[in-house]
Amino acid sequence: MSVAAGLPEADISAVRSLVAGLRNKNYSRGVIALSAAPVWTGPEELDFNGQSVRVRVAPSVLAIRDALTERHRADWVVILTDRDAAELPAGVLEHLTAGRLSNLDPWPALRELFQAARQEFHLLSLSNDAARAALRDLDGVRAPAPGGVLTNDHLFATLADRKFGLRPAEYTPHHIALWSMDDATTARFEVWRRHTDPVLLDQFYGWIGSRLGPLGSVFVAVWRSKGPEHLVPLGLVAALLGDGSDASVAFPAARDTIVKVRTLLEVELDNHALTEQQLTAWGNAATLAVSGTDVPDEVLRRAEEAVRRLHAESLVARSDVLPMALAPRIAQFAKALAPAVDSGDLAAAENAWADVVAHRGAHVGTPYAPRNVQVGAAALRLLRRLNLAWSDPAGLSHWMAYYRRDLSWVDDAINDAFVGADDRDLATVADRIVTAVRNQRLAADRQFARQLASGGGHRAGSGGPLYVEDVLDRIVKPLTVPAPGPTGGLAGVSAGGPSPSPVLLVIADGMSGSVANEVVADALRRHRPQWQECRFAGADQPHAALAALPTVTRFSRCSLLTGGLAEGGQDKERSGFANWLQRNGLRADGKVLFHKADLDLVSRSHALADVVRDAVDDTEHRPVVACVLNDIDDALDRSDPIGTTWSTASFKHLDPLLTAAAAVGRTVVLVSDHGHVVERREQPSVQRGQQISARYRSASGPDSEPREDEVLVVGERVLSGDQRVILAVDEHVRYTGLKAGYHGGGSLAEAVIPVSILVNGALPQHLGLEVAPAPQPTWWETPRAAPAPTATHPVSASPAPKRRKVPVATKPVMQADALFDVGTPVTSPAATAPVDQDRVAEVLASELFKQQYAQFRPKFTKPVIGKLLQEMLDGNGRLALSRAADVLGVKPARARAAIAVLAQVLNTDGVVVLSDNGTEVELESALLFEQYGVSS
Secondary structure (H helix, E strand, C coil): CCCCCCCCCCCHHHHHHHHHHHHHCCCCCEEEEEECCCCCCCCCEEEECCEEEEEEEECCHHHHHHHHHHHHCCCEEEEEECCCHHHCCHHHHCCCCCCCCEECCHHHHHHHHCCCCEECCCHHHHCHHHHHHHHHHCCCCCCCCHHHEECHHHHHHHHHHHHHCCCCCCCCHHHHHHHHCCHHHHHHHHHHHHHCCHHHHHHHHHHHHHHCHHHHHHHHHHHHHCCHHHHHHHHHHHCCCCCCCHHHHHCCCCHHHHHHHHHHHHHHCCCCCCCHHHHHHHHHHHHHHCCCCCCCHHHHHHHHHHHHHCCCHHHHHHCCCCHHHHHHHHHHHHHHHHHHHHHCCCHHHHHHHHHHHCCCCCCCCCCCCCHHHHHHHHHHHHHHHHCCCCCCCCCHHHHHHHHHHHHHHHHHHHHHHCCCCCCHHHHHHHHHHHHHHHHHHHHHHHHHHHHHHHHHCCCCCCCCCEEHHHHHHHHHHHHHCCCECCCCCECCCECCECCCCCEEEEEECCCCHHHHHHHHHHHHHHHCCCEEEEEECCCCCCCEEECCECCCHHHHHHHHHHCCCCCCCHHHHHHHHHHHHHHCCCCCCCCCEECHHHHCCCCCCCCCCHHHHHHHHCCCCCCEEEEEECHHHHHHHHCCCCCCCCCHHHCCCHHHHHHHHHHHCCEEEEECCCCCEECCCCCCCCECCCCCCCCEEECCCCCCCCCCCEEEEECCCECCCCCEEEEECCCCCECCCCCCEECCCCCHHHHEEEEEEEEECCCCHHHCEEECCCCCCCCCCCCCCCCCCCCCCCCCCCCCCCCCCCCCCCCCCEECCCCCCCCEECCCHHHHCCCCHHHHHHHHHCHHHHHHHHHHCCCCCHHHHHHHHHHHHHCCCEEEHHHHHHHHCCCHHHHHHHHHHHHHHHCCCCCCCEEECCCEEEECHHHHHHHCCCCC
16 A cells, blocks of 8 residues: 555556557656555566656655656656656646546456456455555456446456466355365466455455355355465364264264364354354365365365364264275274174164265275275175075086086185275174185085086086187187178188187186186176177076186197197297197198297287287287287296286286287187186195195095095096096195195185187177177175165255165065076066156256256266166166267267366256266266155
């Protein structure tokens, strides 16, 4: 402000505005006397659009006369004086361009800045000081006012965008919360706050508060007292104080504790009183802001500091997002799991687990899951399985199907549990469950071994199992059938006859059924809908083959690649594979079988070795190509496979092989030569004797009788010694030194070979395939609860994010399986019926959706949004990002950005119904219909 007679101080923006005003009146040069404090802190001479502007201060008339002498040395002279107009003689006034003493009126200059002819009546509350501050802060801006009328909305939107990156479309609590998490933008705001006029700052607070509805006063209170970077951290504390959310019901707190924390929070906001509605809405806005994947660590750190500062530790379990909230949720889950082991009633444990899964940091089913979460998921799965019947199938074929459909998943869960929990109570109860399941699993292996002893050593006639030596004939060969031509003949007919359909055979050495489950699921999840798992029409079970005995590479892989029982190394495999191709009329003009050394010859910056890529690309001269991957077998020697989450990326060359195969239309057959068991480093896992292999020993000599944890196999399929050998069955038995895992024995995990057929894109109809991914067993995932009662209209206060809860119930009613005695929960027809498309139409026609659509104006039409929702409903709430991009008509790289736009429309009042996890889009259908008032 002025230091003389209450006059304001001029600044550069005011000087430029005065000059610009006269230039617009066609004055090319002149002198301006400005009624202002005779103080100038800027440069003595300015450049304004190529003209020189000289500024002089004149506290007396004599000083004014002296300043007038500068008019011949500059285009414009601006004289700052505190003399009254009556003191200026005619000899001075006649030299002034305006012919009078000018006032520092900011409003014309402000309108000129925005190229506006008019302004709204209460612009900046008609505060001259605020207008001058706006002129200073927006000096040089180019933002014409819409319709030529300058409004507070346009002025502050321009200022917020220019000064601290708050975009005009982001004046909602959600977007303000997102903006506040960027330290760079909030730092820019702090710089502006320190340098701007307090009057303009107050005007900004009033304006932004008016744009945010019921949360406006809360956000402004935080902004004033703590700074915008605390909007989300303190909001996450506010989220702990509600009494009506699922989290508050699951984690009750004493009323005096809530009152104490709330009081401390209000004191921190300079005693700003908070209503229940504001607490709920603030908490939901903050929670939604951190529901994405790119949340700065500093935001959560500030939030946890606030929890401690406000003494809210006892409430923290209510949070779905605070890292410190996961531990008490795990503790509650462990507490609920323990009695379920004895009672068999899993309802309380399932509900406690729903709270764990709802936490942002749980990452269930991903490699990023914390140890407690991984163990908890495995323990609950195994407890569900423990409550079901355990079968004793008749015959090897049924045992192999049983393993692929059920027991391989049991093995996977046991391995996950063996990573060990940090929570002691969880570790204790998980050990009880795992021990009980392992006893059942041990019994299953021994029952299978008896079947193996009676039939595994000999080839059965028709109706017998698929043997590893028959995989080429019964799986690969049918996939090479040439496609028919457009007139019914064969397509691709050349001088040598019709071209076979191309196949890539990938042999993952040592891959057990449990590993195959993860790898294939990952391929389908990350590459859907391109890759589809198939089986031959009429096959009612996932394909599986029985390994040669003993289950080691030298026998089983050689038999696989030669198409007959054989023993040998890589040379024998190459010659045997070439002979099989020749016998079946399949060309092999060049190398067609690649082992580890071939695959590792990768040139710099290439995904595949040139020789391998050339072979895969050459579908005409090399219709069948085989590659051997040793990643699993190597892991058994050098690392610990327990708890490993296997994916296509776990193999050095599998992803590029799948990509190359897809590019040329090869059907992929993913198999192993044998499986493996892991070393758990526990008693009684000790070495027994000293043999040539870890899991089989000779049946001759003084110790020629098998023990109860071993099995004697005899016959033509036993390729060791004199077709008579003893195989280890129990996983703790080994005959050589300690390693991470072993193979060669007679357990299900070693002897049953998973066989998966993967097709990229549309199914070739001539191959006789049908899409049939290996299903997860019913006990693997949490049972879905019935939908919550449907709201008749959207509530005004933002509801807390929901999570699925299962009703308190007794053990599930079981029904007989068609092939085995394994019980599965009865599912009502209504639970599996597809969602009626009319319900999607009701969502799109609802008033709430119309409001959201009008507010956020997405680029996608309503029919396109409806198609996306319907596909997600048909896919049980999940859709690959690549497919979502296709539906929305955007590039795959823009898929996540497109989903974020739709999430703004669909996620109302803090309820997350649409999100993505980096690979898939996820839809909470029950919440969607509830939020939009659509009946079930």
